[in-house]
Amino acid sequence: MDIKRRKFLKLAGLSAVAGIGAPSAFNMLLRGEARAAEGSEHGEEGHKAAGRGKERLGLVINVRKFASNKGLAGKCIKACHTIHNVPNYGNKKDEIKWIWVESYEHAFPEHSQYHRNETLEQLPIMTMCNHCDNPPCVRACPTQATFVNKKNGIVMMDYHRCIGCRFCMAACPYGARSFNWRNPREKDSRGRLKFIEHLNNDYPCRMRGVVEKCTLCVERIARGMIPACVAATGNTGAMVFGDLNDPNSEISRVLSENFTIQRKPAAGTHPSLFYII
């Protein structure tokens, strides 16, 4: 408490007197840059571990397994959206989604094929937050309501701090973020939740006016479980979850044995999600 207060007073004082505050704030900015540069080292190569023992959680998504196992994608989505009380409004304007199926064309818009084969066209690409190593949303957020979990690299959300400016949504190159355009807890005349089918009391539902997205099930990971979507794939091997920086992890093995791609690598965000097409 005391330290937090001191930190706040220090920052507030510095920021208020912009002229004097600028150099110090600038240092903070530079430090951020330095951190980003540091991150890019192991992000650049993506597959490799270079993480100085720091954990960086990620996913490998085997799209072929999803294609051959119809209904698996739906199972993942349902598991995630049920556990996290993601509301279903039934329209595109209010839509909130944490994980969804995208076509190859939209998930990888910069990849082009001449006479794209039909299988590729119809591949169900599981899409969600990429938990970037260098996340633009975190850079954009004016309140640090979205931030990187220093312990494991997950891009987190603080729903109680978010002011709903949606700068993060403009910054995300993957369209991974949703906004609560209306009250997700709205009830009908009989007192039942209108947009959440089964309320999970173990996970908070959000309020209107805040941004939300996949948090890689940070609440489950904290209890030693794997993300809900990964759990839903069972032993199909369609999703592999683990520490990208641990050379002995299964995900590291899968990455070194397969040709994988990331979404929009040119954006320099260093996604922690990899796809086997």
Added chain:
Amino acid sequence: MIDKALKGDARYWIWLTFLLGIMTLGGFSYVQQFHYGLGYTGMSRDVSWGLYIAQFTFFVGVAAGGVMLVLPYYLHDFKAFGRITVLGEFMAIAAVSMCLMFILADLGQPMRVLNVILHPTPHSMLFWDMIVLNVYLLLNILCGWVILNSEAKEVPPPKWIKPLVYLSIPWAVSIHTVTAFLYAGLPGRHFLLTAIMAPRFLASAFAAGPALLLICAMVMKKFANYDPGKKAVDKLCTIISYAALTNLFFIGLEFFTAYYSNIPGHMRTLDYLFWGLEGHNNLVPFMRFSMILGIISAILIMIPAVRKNDRALVATCAGIFISLLIDKGVGLVLGGFVPSPLEYITEYVPTFGEIMITAGIWATGFFILTLLYKVAITVDRQVHG
């Protein structure tokens, strides 16, 4: 000094009452939005910023435009601006107030707005925008008010105000630069990811701000017996024409880079804005109108005969203002979201309530402007007779 705003003829009060009426309607709409959430507007998951942020961006420009009077007067000792410089400062006050209201209207959780100060985040451009806008507001209130006050008392302004006046000049540039940085640093939006964003913002600001000011001055000349001075009007016209031409030039540069490089990401938004994309063309008529109007007005304002005719001048300035209002206050921000990063095309149409809130903020801005200008011209008349 504020008492001077409390005395006026019938037209003055009718105008204020009219504005108050629109402010009330806007207020009602805002209450509805506050209770329902931002789904009250036409924004969606794909187009997550709409009219509010677009208008905010435009009015940051109008606010910054005031510096085009302050700079010649204080740095180059251009005496003819002596009487209208305060109008520039007062317009900045009204415009920045509108910006702050637009931001507030756009927040999903407006009650938490102080989180921006409680958790200062130097790597966020929005944090810096909050700082530069508020300081600019403060600078203009101080400079405008203190100098006008000394003028009313017919004493020289206090010495301490001079450094603040000088500070306000680069500060005006900073507000629009930082606002451009909100957009120009987003990795997933090709249309906005352009290094020329800040210069283009400044060019359009230096045309739109003085154009609005000139319209106000001409209206006051007709209705309030106020004379901005021929030399000042002529100089303002020169400033507006150069700025408008520079802005058109910058737009041309954007077109060149996009279409000559032939990179789809750079072309698609321009396609959407000016030709329509895959059958989606809501904004096409607006953007074309804006472009044609902008070119015609920029030519007209360079013609001496137009400058000498008050009516023609007001119409030309209105042309420039409206052209830029559409270009920046609608097309720029909305275009940035089409197509989406996943190459979907979702169109945005503002709702009636959203337009009412926007109108309410406009009315509030004009309300502030009217009161301030009333004070300014009353003092002006006292001093210059």
